[in-house]
Amino acid sequence: MSEEKYTRVFEKGTYNCSHCGAQLFPSGAKFSSGTAWPSFRKALSGAIKTRPDHSLGMTRTEILCAKCGQHLGHVFDDGKECGDTHEQAGQRFCVLSEALDLEKK
Numbered sequence: 001m002s003e004e005k006y007t008r009v010f011e012k013g014t015y016n017c018s019h020c021g022a023q024l025f026p027s028g029a030k031f032s033s034g035t036a037w038p039s040f041r042k043a044l045s046g047a048i049k050t051r052p053d054h055s056l057g058m059t060r061t062e063i064l065c066a067k068c069g070q071h072l073g074h075v076f077d078d079g080k081e082c083g084d085t086h087e088q089a090g091q092r093f094c095v096l097s098e099a100l101d102l103e104k105k
């Protein structure tokens with residue numbers, strides 16, 4: 001499968017939930033993680049819910065839309081290890097393109 005819709009998109013705007021339209025991620029938080037998924041450093045305050053996910057024999061943290069509960073992807077603490085030159089280590093929100101809807105500025 002080819003890369004997802006928003007993986008290489010870096011236009012200014014806000015990434016909204018594709019299901020309910022809630023604003024989730026600012027485009028300024030998006031970075032190139034080298035993965036096939038759109039990746040963000042942070043979500044808008046209060047926009048995201050998390051819960052432990054033990055599927056596939058791994059312990060991961062699932063992220064969901066705080067408003068409608070749509071599955072968005074997972075969050076990892078490996079932000080610095082993704083070929084990114086930002087000096088600040090941090091979180092990487094790894095999000096499914098189909099869960100997002102870019103509202104361009």
Ligand SMILES: [Zn+2]
Pocket residue numbers: 017018019020021022065066067068069070
């Ligand atoms: Zn939603």
